[in-house]
Amino acid sequence: MVSARRLFKHFEELVAVDHVDFDIVRGESFGFLGPNGAGKTSTMRMIACMSPKSGGELTVLGMDPETRGPDIRARIGLVPQEDSLDLQLTVLDNLMIYGRYFDLPKKVIGERAASLLEFAQLTERAHDTVEPLSGGMKRRLTIARALISEPDLLILDEPTTGLDPQARHLLWDRLYRLKSRGVTLIITTHYMDEAEQLCDRLVVMDKGKIAASGSPASLIERYSTREVLELRFPPDAGPSRNALAGIAERVELLPDRVLLYTESGDRALAEVGARGITPLTWLVRRSTLEDVFLSLTGRTLID
Amino acid sequence: MTSGTTPGAIARHDLLAPGGPRITPLALLGLGRAKRVFQRNVVVYRRGWIFIVSGFFEPFFYLVSIGLGLSKLVGAVHVGGQAFPYTVFVAPGLLAASAMNGAIFDCTFKIFFQLKIMKVYDSMLSTPLGPSDVAKGELMWAICRGGLYCGVFICVMAAFGYVGTPWVVLCLPAALCVSFAFSGVAMAGTSFMRSWQDFDFVFLAALPLFLFSATFYPLTVYPGWLQVVVRCTPLYQAVTLLRGLDLGLFTWSLLGHLAYLLAMGAAGMAVTARRLARLVLP
Ligand SMILES: Nc1ncnc2c1ncn2[C@@H]1O[C@H](COP(=O)(O)OP(=O)(O)O)[C@@H](O)[C@H]1O
Ligand SMILES: [Mg+2]
Numbered sequence: 045m046v047s048a049r050r051l052f053k054h055f056e057e058l059v060a061v062d063h064v065d066f067d068i069v070r071g072e073s074f075g076f077l078g079p080n081g082a083g084k085t086s087t088m089r090m091i092a093c094m095s096p097k098s099g100g101e102l103t104v105l106g107m108d109p110e111t112r113g114p115d116i117r118a119r120i121g122l123v124p125q126e127d128s129l130d131l132q133l134t135v136l137d138n139l140m141i142y143g144r145y146f147d148l149p150k151k152v153i154g155e156r157a158a159s160l161l162e163f164a165q166l167t168e169r170a171h172d173t174v175e176p177l178s179g180g181m182k183r184r185l186t187i188a189r190a191l192i193s194e195p196d197l198l199i200l201d202e203p204t205t206g207l208d209p210q211a212r213h214l215l216w217d218r219l220y221r222l223k224s225r226g227v228t229l230i231i232t233t234h235y236m237d238e239a240e241q242l243c244d245r246l247v248v249m250d251k252g253k254i255a256a257s258g259s260p261a262s263l264i265e266r267y268s269t270r271e272v273l274e275l276r277f278p279p280d281a282g283p284s285r286n287a288l289a290g291i292a293e294r295v296e297l298l299p300d301r302v303l304l305y306t307e308s309g310d311r312a313l314a315e316v317g318a319r320g321i322t323p324l325t326w327l328v329r330r331s332t333l334e335d336v337f338l339s340l341t342g343r344t345l346i347d
Numbered sequence: 348m349t350s351g352t353t354p355g356a357i358a359r360h361d362l363l364a365p366g367g368p369r370i371t372p373l374a375l376l377g378l379g380r381a382k383r384v385f386q387r388n389v390v391v392y393r394r395g396w397i398f399i400v401s402g403f404f405e406p407f408f409y410l411v412s413i414g415l416g417l418s419k420l421v422g423a424v425h426v427g428g429q430a431f432p433y434t435v436f437v438a439p440g441l442l443a444a445s446a447m448n449g450a451i452f453d454c455t456f457k458i459f460f461q462l463k464i465m466k467v468y469d470s471m472l473s474t475p476l477g478p479s480d481v482a483k484g485e486l487m488w489a490i491c492r493g494g495l496y497c498g499v500f501i502c503v504m505a506a507f508g509y510v511g512t513p514w515v516v517l518c519l520p521a522a523l524c525v526s527f528a529f530s531g532v533a534m535a536g537t538s539f540m541r542s543w544q545d546f547d548f549v550f551l552a553a554l555p556l557f558l559f560s561a562t563f564y565p566l567t568v569y570p571g572w573l574q575v576v577v578r579c580t581p582l583y584q585a586v587t588l589l590r591g592l593d594l595g596l597f598t599w600s601l602l603g604h605l606a607y608l609l610a611m612g613a614a615g616m617a618v619t620a621r622r623l624a625r626l627v628l629p
Contacts, residue, residue, distance in 0.1 A: 055629065089628075092473060094472060094473055094627075094628050095628055095629060096628070113477065114475040114476075114477055115475070117473065117474055117475050118474075118475040120473075122473040124469070124470075124473065126466075128466050128469040128470040128473075129470070130387075130465070130467060130470065131465055132391045132465065132467070133387075133390060133391065137390055140390075141383075141386070141387050141390060142470070142474065144383045144386055144387075145380075145383050145471060145474035145475065145476050146474055146475060147379075147380070147383070147475070189470075193474075
């Protein structure tokens with residue numbers, strides 16, 4: 045559905061997207077995982093024909109965004125990073141008017157709007173203005189609005205950033221439903237749990253480049269170990285790299301904690317104890333995409 | 348007995364309705380998508396109708412103050428070799444000025460608000476609408492709204508007996524052109540504004556136009572060089588066009604004024620579309 049080859053984007057001096065390649069196929073949910081400033085939004089805007097590329101090749105739904113922008117946008121639903129709801133309109137009118145931009149007949153929009161309000165759990169708020177809605181409600185309305193044209197491709201730019209855990213889980217549930225209906229999803233996020241939960245395949249993006257790509261499980265397998273032992277120490281009282289040598293395949297010393305990458309967290313913990321190192325707290329957990337990112341870039345996703 | 352729709356009619360309707368390219372007059376003018384932007388304004392202002400009604404008072408204020416006040420002090424004015432009462436002379440000038448002011452107020456504040464504060468165009472441009480559809484749609488709205496006020500203005504002129512000849516009816520389409528010209532340029536200018544402070548420039552430009560464009564007295568009161576300057580200004584073009592039509596003084600130069608205004612509006616529209624693309628689709 046989307047194919048990019050050496051896709052490039054710069055703003056004046058600043059390189060935002062640096063020669064990336066990816067292919068997104070019909071029906072999958074594809075993720076872009078990366079910290080702020082990685083170039084995710086810039087990439088989404090190019091796919092949505094809202095920003096011209098500076099170089100490389102890009103095909104969306106088999107068309108060239110440069111020449112077929114309106115045709116492509118007609119078949120894409122975009123949930124931008126910042127909600128761009130029409131604050132001068134009511135909840136229902138946001139859907140109605142947006143649908144009119146796609147040249148849909150009023151009757152069709154009306155029917156779809158009713159079921160989308162249900163989907164977004166906003167039926168009771170249909171005639172309220174948008175302004176007083178909570179962040180989660182606004183986000184759901186933005187998603188409902190993007191679905192009014194029944195798009196082939198739904199682009200979600202950081203769908204849950206800034207939401208509380210409850211609102212996030214509700215949104216994830218809605219996105220699962222879309223996925224199971226066969227809508228192709230593109231999701232950007234800097235939350236590794238979101239990427240693991242929602243994405244069939246993803247690329248890890250950093251500083252405009254793609255650092256790795258694959259399914260969440262395959263990325264973890266390739267770039268991390270099965271388990272991680274997390275140790276916390278008082279500030280500036282952590283052990284040195286030498287003191288931990290040989291315990292794990294890889295060691296990351298972060299400002300607030302030490303991560304030991306190993307096949308067995310328990311065995312590593314026993315070895316730490318045997319060497320007389322006593323952390324404040326410890327935790328054995330599975331590897332996550334956060335660990336993949338750390339191993340690829342040496343930095344954490346959210347700083 | 349009331350008749351329902353016949354089955355045949357339903358079938359025809361279904362064939363035409365869904366999504367496909369429909370041939371409407373607006374579509375033929377390339378305004379098929381711009382119409383959607385216009386419709387959004389209709390919905391927004393359905394709730395804010397008070398802003399629309401408030402605009403109707405302006406002609407009353409203008410015409411009453413001039414009619415009761417100034418006209419008592421000023422005698423007849425000569426245009427094209429004929430003498431006209433001052434009220435008849437000044438009314439089309441005020442109509443032009445009112446069309447200009449309406450266009451400027453509407454387009455600058457509203458467009459800035461929607462572009463920079465409400466981000467209305469960000470979401471419009473994530474749909475099949477393009478920057479020029481947005482520019483055209485907003486202009487359609489501005490012109491219709493301006494036309495509504497000018498229509499009221501002309502009716503008030505007629506009620507007060509301030510019209511020159513029945514040709515005044517031509518002032519309405521001409522006033523739409525005036526509205527187009529100033530709306531286009533006002534929108535284009537607004538797209539360059541960075542903050543509300545920049546609106547001071549709007550007043551800096553509009554006030555001298557209002558006062559010096561032969562709105563209140565004939566151009567001949569100026570020395571020669573100043574006449575040349577004033578002739579180039581857009582409000583002078585508008586005033587002269589509307590006055591010529593109202594007084595029934597038809598000359599070829601009216602077409603020149605019309606062309607000037609249309610070119611001005613078209614240029615403003617083109618610049619607005621380009622600026623929207625730059626600002627919203629970087
Ligand atoms: N319109 C713009 N003008 C200038 N720089 C921009 C613009 N949009 C994004 N950038 C820059 O491009 C880089 C990538 O940004 P973005 O694509 O928003 O990253 P992400 O969505 O991953 O946080 C950032 O350094 C950002 O400051
Ligand atoms: Mg972003």
